[in-house]
Amino acid sequence: MTKMKSSLEQEDVCKIVIQWWKDLENRKADRANLRRCHDLSEVVFTPSYHYLWHQLSNLGFKNKRAVALLAGVLAHVKENDTNNTFAGQMAKTKDGSKPKVSELRFRRVLTIDEREELFIYLVRLIKLMNGNVNICNLANSIYWWNDITKKNWAFEYYDKLSN
Template identity: 35%
Template sequence: MSDANKGPGAIAYGWWSREIAPRDVPAARGLSARLRRAAPLGVLCEPAVMQLGSALGLSPAQAGQLVRLAPLLAEVRENVGDTLAKRLGGSKPLLSSLRFQRLMRADEEELVDQLRRAIQIADRCCNVAALAADVLHWEAARPRWCFHYFGADAPSKDIEEKTE
């Protein structure tokens, strides 16, 4: 299946699997470290990040999305089935309710730092494809995160559309 036929989460997962996940490969460790420490322009100067942006079909005007996404993907060490919000919440939450509320209210400037801390709190494990899709479409993802954090099933798309 070509990247054009995949969703953004699957594209980002494929990129993460090749460029970040192989921790025994020095190039992957180096890229991960550079992305975690880089200023926004430094993120965009990485050829691998440009490949991700191209695969996602992002335009230069959407560079901010790429600057948010790449360092967060570099924080993740293991892909697991649960979304980050599910890992953070539940009956014994790893992230307090107040900190979760702060994450949900974060503006664009605070969002990456808040999500980075959340990934670290979740032992750097989450569903990479879901994280990527959510970061790229953050406003739409916030309500779903609330449901996942509190262990409830998110409403179906039909219900969401009826309330709009």
């Protein structure tokens, strides 16, 4: 019986997510299909989603909607930047004065509860960040999206913003 992992940031689980994301580079049509998805239902109809879900479900991650959100969002990531958390990366300044993601946009994402709406918003945020994000940290936040995740994001964003 598979033991449930508590975090998608654990090394073995993170390797699976990163490898899946890297493999999309070799399967450009699959990446393009995921990028064209407008909602989570469309993501579920892609073979790439099912491959990721199978890999993660074998490790105990069985939330299909969370994995669909993960697959749909990660298809928009261009570079894996592990220098900071995703929330910290949103607060990183473009030119020394303004964060990549404004405080207003950031507070807006923290009000989102539904994964469907979160999908649309996260894709926009990734585009604002030029596709450079911490994949494992983002994956963990997406899978475990709840009030605790939102509070952690707030701490990380404002901590980075004030530095």
